[in-house]
Amino acid sequence: MRNAGYLKSEITGAVLAGGAGRRMDGADKGLLLLGGRPLVQRVIERLAPQVGPLLVSANRNRERYLDFGWPVVGDVLSGFCGPLAGLQAVLAAARTPLVLCVPCDSPFLPADLAARLFAGLCETDADLAVARADDRVERAFCLLRRELLPVLDGFLVGGGRRVGDWHRTVRCVEVDFATASAFANINSPDDLARLDAAAAAP
Numbered sequence: 001m002r003n004a005g006y007l008k009s010e011i012t013g014a015v016l017a018g019g020a021g022r023r024m025d026g027a028d029k030g031l032l033l034l035g036g037r038p039l040v041q042r043v044i045e046r047l048a049p050q051v052g053p054l055l056v057s058a059n060r061n062r063e064r065y066l067d068f069g070w071p072v073v074g075d076v077l078s079g080f081c082g083p084l085a086g087l088q089a090v091l092a093a094a095r096t097p098l099v100l101c102v103p104c105d106s107p108f109l110p111a112d113l114a115a116r117l118f119a120g121l122c123e124t125d126a127d128l129a130v131a132r133a134d135d136r137v138e139r140a141f142c143l144l145r146r147e148l149l150p151v152l153d154g155f156l157v158g159g160g161r162r163v164g165d166w167h168r169t170v171r172c173v174e175v176d177f178a179t180a181s182a183f184a185n186i187n188s189p190d191d192l193a194r195l196d197a198a199a200a201a202p
Helices: 039-050 062-066 083-093 113-124 146-157 163-167 189-200
Strands: 011-016 054-057 098-103 128-133 136-145 172-177
Touching: 011 039, 011 083, 011 113, 039 054, 039 098, 039 113, 054 083, 083 098, 083 146, 083 163, 098 113, 113 128, 113 136, 113 172, 136 146, 136 163, 146 163
Parallel strands: 011 054, 011 098, 128 172
Antiparallel strands: 098 136, 128 136
């Protein structure tokens, strides 16, 4: 697998939509509308052509997420423990050697995200490849080997929660992307209003 070509069937896509939405007044961010369509739907449409199977990590509104046509998994850890808890759940559920993780609130993610992260992973023999744009590491966008699950389990059991801290415990490579706007995400009602207006423009 470490020297294989890019095969979509070997990668499970994972959309993380299990957050508490604290900065969005408790809203379930994946179900918020942008240009009349849920954010998670827009993310799935961009991610699905790049991967084989796809999973959605969600801790609320399970039936609504199932309507998008893909399996839904919830965190093993209770209390909205952050994106690593969602990643733990999808790694446990995935059956492919690799998992490509993206957040549910970044509807413009690159169409070549999987291919470029895979190339970086293989070129450096890393275990995890993460996107970087304009000198900012976009840690929510990562491709990793499913065999890292026991390492992540141990990190979470030890009380670790920060994504960057966990990345530093594994062999991680940063892969450069030219356009930071492709990783734009929605963290506030103002962000949503601004992007919604842009989506409605001719």
